[in-house]
Structure formats: C-alpha cells, structure tokens
Amino acid sequence: EVQLVESGGGFIPPGGSLRLSCAASGFTVSSSSLSWVRQAPGKGLEWVSHIYGGDFPTYGDSVKGRFTISRDDSKNTLYLQMNSLRAEDTAVYYCAKEVGGGFHYMDVWGKGTTVTVSS
Amino acid sequence: EIVLTQSPATLSLSPGERATLSCRASQSVSHYLAWYQQRPGQAPRLLIYEASSRATGVPARFSGSGSGTDFTLTISSLEPEDFAVYYCQQRATWPLTFGGGTKVEIK
Numbered sequence: 410e411v412q413l414v415e416s417g418g419g420f421i422p423p424g425g426s427l428r429l430s431c432a433a434s435g436f437t438v439s440s441s442s443l444s445w446v447r448q449a450p451g452k453g454l455e456w457v458s459h460i461y462g463g464d465f466p467t468y469g470d471s472v473k474g475r476f477t478i479s480r481d482d483s484k485n486t487l488y489l490q491m492n493s494l495r496a497e498d499t500a501v502y503y504c505a506k507e508v509g510g511g512f513h514y515m516d517v518w519g520k521g522t523t524v525t526v527s528s
Numbered sequence: 529e530i531v532l533t534q535s536p537a538t539l540s541l542s543p544g545e546r547a548t549l550s551c552r553a554s555q556s557v558s559h560y561l562a563w564y565q566q567r568p569g570q571a572p573r574l575l576i577y578e579a580s581s582r583a584t585g586v587p588a589r590f591s592g593s594g595s596g597t598d599f600t601l602t603i604s605s606l607e608p609e610d611f612a613v614y615y616c617q618q619r620a621t622w623p624l625t626f627g628g629g630t631k632v633e634i635k
C-alpha cells in the first residue's frame with residue numbers, strides 16, 4: 410500500500426527553524442514527484458514546494474529562500490527544512506505524492522503534521 | 529501566478545440534488561486542472577485531473593468539464609459523504625495554485 414507519514418511538527422517561536430519529515434512506503438521517493446502543501450487554520454490549501462529526481466526543486470513565493478525541500482533515498486524519506494519561521498507559516502503541512510508522468514496533481518497524501526509559530 | 533477563483537463560496541443543497549461548482553482561472557490553463565475533496569479533519573482527495581478524468585476509485589457521479597479559464601465540477605446526485613469542501617488546482621505554470629474552495633453543506 411502506498412503511504413506517507415509526516416512528522417516533526419511542533420510549537421516554535423518566530424525566527425526559529427524546524428525540519429519536517431515524510432516517510433514513504435509502497436513506492437520509492439527517488440523516482441517520484443513529491444510536494445509539500447500546507448493549510449493554515451480554517452483556510453484553503455497552499456502549495457509549498459516540489460521535488461523530482463535530479464531536477465531543481467521549486468518553491469512557492471512565500472517560502473522561497475527560507476524553506477528547502479530534500480530527500481534521503483536510503484531512508485525513502487522526504488524532508489522540508491523551514492528556517493526564519495513566521496507566524497503566517499502556522500499550518501498543517503501535508504506531503505503528497507504526485508501522479509506519475511509529470512502531471513503535478515497529488516494523488517496520495519499523508520495525514521499532515523501541525524506547525525505553530527508563536528511567541 | 530495564476531489565480532483560481534471558485535464560486536460559490538458555499539453551496540447549500542439536499543442529498544439527492546445536483547451540485548455545480550465553478551473554478552475560473554486568471555489566465556488560460558488549457559485543460560491542466562484538478563479537483564479535490566476535503567472532508568473535515570482529513571487530507572484532500574484527488575477527484576478529477578486534466579479537467580475531466582476521474583481519479584482511481586472516484587464514483588461516476590463526479591464529473592469535470594471545461595478548458596481555458598472556466599471549469600465546472602458536477603456531482604450528479606449528492607450522497608451524504610459528499611458534503612465537504614472542494615478545491616481546484618492548476619498545473620499549467622509554476623507555482624502550482626489552488627482555488628479558495630467551495631463548501632457544499634447540507635440544506
């Protein structure tokens with residue numbers, strides 16, 4: 410079964426850093442397109458970042474320069490390093506596997522991990 | 529950045545009724561559009577991709593149409609489990625963007 414499990418969320422003061430993890434099973438991250446998507450409390454969905462193979466990662470404008478997406482193929486795990494966190498980064502963060510073939514639609518989602526940025 | 533505008537914000541309907549949800553793009557996205565369903569406390573679920581193709585396991589009562597800038601998600605006869613929030617998403621250009629969502633609630 411294809412599955413994604415996020416971890417690493419928590420309570421962090423503004424300006425702090427946090428690394429989210431997303432453990433994958435049932436498929437290999439090295440050959441898959443993957444994204445992080447977030448959802449602020451009571452709000453809609455916001456795409457954050459994407460990675461695929463050896464291609465350059467892509468980022469949303471609101472996180473560019475502060476967040477870094479990466480993966481560890483040996484652990485079959487996706488990461489999101491978040492630096493210089495702001496209150497507006499407070500959200501549930503989902504990792505998602507994209508439909509194969511470069512379609513950039515998310516067909517498998519984790520349950521999410523909550524990040525709260527507050528003093 | 530392509531802005532997706534969904535309407536209405538809320539749709540109040542009864543089980544068995546037909547639901548018609550709209551998504552309008554600020555510029556053409558061709559047919560590169562998807563629809564997702566999100567129930568309370570759950571992750572989103574892919575329903576429709578490439579404007580009109582149903583994802584695996586999605587019931588036939590869900591259908592998508594449109595191209596260019598105007599898209600529609602239709603639920604032919606609402607089941608109790610269909611009351612949820614629906615989002616559209618485009619993949620035509622980076623950054624990927626989502627619409628603000630339409631909540632389908634029980635009347």
